[in-house]
Amino acid sequence: MKNFFKILLCLVLPVISNAQETFPINGVNDDRLEIYALTNATIHKDYQTVIEQATLLIEKGTIKAVGKSVEIPKGAVVIDMNGKIIMPSFIDPYTNYGLPKPKRSSGVNWNGPEIVEPRTKGPYNANDAINSDYNAIEDFSIKIAEAKKMRSLGFGSVLSFYPDGIARGSSALVSLADSEDNLVVLEPKVATHYSLQKGSSSQTYPISLMGSVALLRQTFYDAQWYSKTGKNQFFDQTLESMNANNSLPKIFEAKNKLSVFRAEKIAEEFGIQFLIKGTGEEYQQLEEIRKMKSGFILPVYFPETYKVDDPFEARDINLEDLKHWELAPYNPYYLDRNGIEFSFTTYDLKKKKDLWENLKKVHKAGLSKEKILKALTYNPARQLNVSSQVGTLDPGKTANFLVSEGNFLEPNFKILQNWVQGKKYEINEPSFDKLAGKYELKVGNTSYELEIEEKKGKLSAHILENDTLKKPASIKFGSELINLSFSPDSTNKKIRLSGWYSNESRMSLFKGKGQLQTGAWVEWSATLSEEASSEENKSDKESKEEEPGKVIYPFAAFGNEAIPGTEKILFKNATVWTNESEGILENADVLIENGKIAQIGKNLEASGAKTVDATGLHLTSGIIDEHSHIALQAVNDVATNSSMVRMEDVVDPNDVDIYRQLAGGVTAAQLLHGSANPIGGQSALIKFRWGKSADDLLIKNADGYIKFALGENVKRSRNASSIRYPQTRMGVEQVYVDAFTQAKAYKKAWDGYNKVPEKRRGGLIAPRKVLDLEPLKEILDEERFISCHSYVQSEINMLMHVADDFDFKVNTFTHILEGYKVADKMAEHGAGGSTFADWWAYKYEVIDAIPYNPALMHDAGVVVAVNSDDAEMARRLNQEAAKSVKYADMSEEDAWKLVTLNPAKLLHLDDRMGSIKVGKDADLVLWSDHPLSIYAKAEKTIVDGVIYYDREKDVDKRKWLEKERNRLIQKMKNDPASKNGKKPNPKINLNLHCDDLIFTQN
Secondary structure, eight states, X not given: OHHHHHHHHHHHHHHHHXXXXXXXXXXXXXXXXXXXXXXXXXXXXXXXXXXXXXXXXXXXXXXXEEESSOOOOTTOEEEEOTTOEEEEOEEEEEEOTTSXXXXXXXXXXXXXXXXXXXXXXXXXXXXXXXXXXXXXXXXXXXXHHHHHHHHHHTEEEEEEOOXXXXXXEEEEEEEOXXXXXXXXXXEEEEEEEEESXXXXXXXSSOOSHHHHHHHHHHHHHHHHHHHHTGGGTOOOHHHHHHHHTTTSOEEEEOSSTTHHHHHHHHHHHHTOOEEEEOOSOGGGGHHHHHTOOOEEEEEOOXXXXXXXXXXXXXXXXXXXXXXXXXXXXXXXXXXXXXXXXXXXXXXXXXXXXXXXXXXXXXXHTTOOHHHHXXXXXXXXXHHTTOTTTSSSOOTTSBOOEEEEESOXXXXXXXXXXXXXXXXXXXXXXXXXXXXXXXXXXXXXXXXXXXXXXXXXXXXXXXXXXXXXXXXXXXXXXXXXXXXXXXXXXXXXXXXXXXXXEEOGGGOOEXXXXXXXXXXXXXXXXXXXXXXXXXXXXXXXXXXXXXXXXXXXXXSSTTOBSSOOOOOOEEEEEEEEEOSSTTOEEEEEEEEEETTEEEEEESSOOOTTOEEEEOTTOEXXXXXXXXXXXXXXXXXXXOSSBOTTOBGGGGBOTTOHHXXXXXXXXXXXXXXXXXXXXXXXXXXXXXXXXXXXXXXXXXXXXXXXXXXXXXXXXXXXXXXXXXXXXXXXXXXXXXXXXXXXXXXXXXXXXXXXXXXXXXXXOTTOOXXXXXXXXHHHHHHHXXXXXXXXXXXXXXXXXXXXHXXXXXXXXXXXXXXXXXXXXXXXXXXXXXXXXXXXXXXXXXXXXXXXXXXXXXXXXXXXXXXXXXXXXXXXXXXXXXXXXXXXXXXXXXXXXXXXXXXXXXXXXXXXXXXXXXXXOTXXXXXXXXXXXXXXXXXXXXXXXXXXXXXXXXXXXXXXXXXXXXXXHHHHXXXXXXXXXXXXXXXXXOOOOOOXXXXXXXXXXX
């Protein structure tokens, strides 16, 4: 008897187990098997594997088998899919589905007190933009209307994250089923998310793009340090979560096309890998992207068409936007051709329904249907490490699949059903355009001739009595059923038939049951006897795609279809300004080769060299602008000590000012942080290699520089409600004293750690790496040098005293319009001066400025440069140098050194540039006239032996520019969308200055 109960218990337990629910049921239990066999289908098992006449077997939301010889278990619901196509449902790897909308950013209160401390209460991070502790699954709840829209597009599952902050926490993979919240979660933690967007944080720092980079870098360093020793000092739930989720894929959102490389740079620094949510502009920088290790999530969003009827308004559209409008659909094709993996997301689509139209554009641009399907299914699953659940139709995976008619992306393609977790959702009714024709209709023992006609997608039916007499019939199609009714005689009584449609053996067939006029039930069927004749639909033919324009480098006006290369050039009979002891050489030759100055002399010959007749022309070294803010996407952050920010993180190689200044003979510049803080950010030293990447613009192996600032700009005292320290000029001094006191202690800690041999460190933990103390430590170690914004002599003296107390030097005082008052002290200290030629009266601090300042500092033994600090002025720095000849009778050679050799000395680059000397970089300018003349024009500007500006070719560039603009505008005009296109708005080139505060979200 006991054995009997054991056997009974074994039989009952599985039933009880399968029936258990964590949620109470208000009704009776539903214990149906939920086994479906979809037979006779063309099954796309994955993006590249197709099985004809196959069966897909699913049970309780899971795929059990797929193939030609699948054994169908007893009790399964068998669904004939003859003529239908089954493929995996799509995966969107970047959505906010099921989550609340993030709070709107309150921005920065420029007219009120700064917010320094975090607003979030509890043991969390010191910056509210760091939200690594956030878990999307905790806020998730299904949204039926949104899920329906996504299912109608073919999606079965999505990754859902919360788009707030620089570190955004974890995301969840959920299905798009209409079910309980806890039943649609496929994976509660899938990836962690990052960006350079501050989000809803109201803290003042960071306000800039480079500040966001610095904060993210500091957070990664803090997480590493915290995992080893941080817990012993304090608890930080944000860092705890960041470390706990460290093994998950890391997704970085690039709002700016250059932020793709910012992400890669951070990834390399910390030995991690980002999956990058791109911008759709990746094709513009393929050379650099090809070198990256990252995969991409690409938006299927393309720029709107402009309204270009008005030729004057059309002029407001810049070339970059015109070319991107044309080339955006080619982005996936170009990436695929270069072996770069990507998936697709609907994230940036203003109208989700545009997805299919845009995918067709992608296919028309060259990407195969298989690759498109791969980017919608296989790739996102692989990128998110969820291939064991979704992405293909393999046994054991979630039963997310589409039932469609027509081939993928063909004009007749239509999604009929989207099965999500084994539950069927009807999307579209089948197309009935192929059902038109004549049928043999048998109702019981009586036969009729039925004709079905199709016009503009609508069907009508008639009973034919002869060639001319037709009796109307009512016909309705549902997704599975057909209803047909007609009156066979003159009475109004009708035969009513209900049944279903199948396509067995390519023969349209209807069958079912119905009632006669008498009410008697009968069997009925209708078999196709004659197909309707149809003319070829010419509108379905794809028109031949017009060949698109070329990608240019940089992707801006005056870009080149190919980046120019180094040339071997022999300049003959030039007036050569050497800036060396040889002085100015008349009728001299200069040979450049492999990017260097190879020979200087007379009657030189060089085989294979391009010869340039420079008779009557002047050849000089390139102008170097010691103080510039061009080619930057931000210039200031506002932390009192902003030394952690790096201008190299925001270099914009597409800035047209680079080309414009090449036309003025400028070949290099120091890109400085602004003057909003006593201690600003780290400089970027660049050469004007027009068309190269931001990283390639940087001068390699150069000393590091940093911006300090004195005077009115660093205080917020003019804003009565400001609380940010310092408020006075005395406070500015204390900022430096405090910062370098901390830096000395920081240096001592690291020096002590580094003195211990690595093999003997044992359990010794490295000090916490603090990014705003690192540059100050480098100053103390003479590895980084100061360029200080300054005006008033008292403050200039103050900083030199602070430097003496902490045993470092101020390398350069920039602006320094009162430099002539302290020139002797500067020379004694060893500081240089980079000043304006004749600026004055633009604010009270410069009330004592005089145009003799550069010459007086020079006469006192100070190395002096004349800088621009202005995008427009930099185009005529040769004339700025000439002003010291006019005002102070400085020699022409010394005046020319103000913008060439002297800035090279201030930047510690005079061993490589600044003069014409064998072995130095071939950074040269060929002038039409005396270089200090107002009539002098740069004929050629050469950087590293590459001609980046040629006056003759510039004329051709301008002609090409007009021709290309006209071609694109004509193409846009012919686009039907232009009738309802958006109105052109002019884009203003961003010219940044020392005191500009730009709130960036990139």
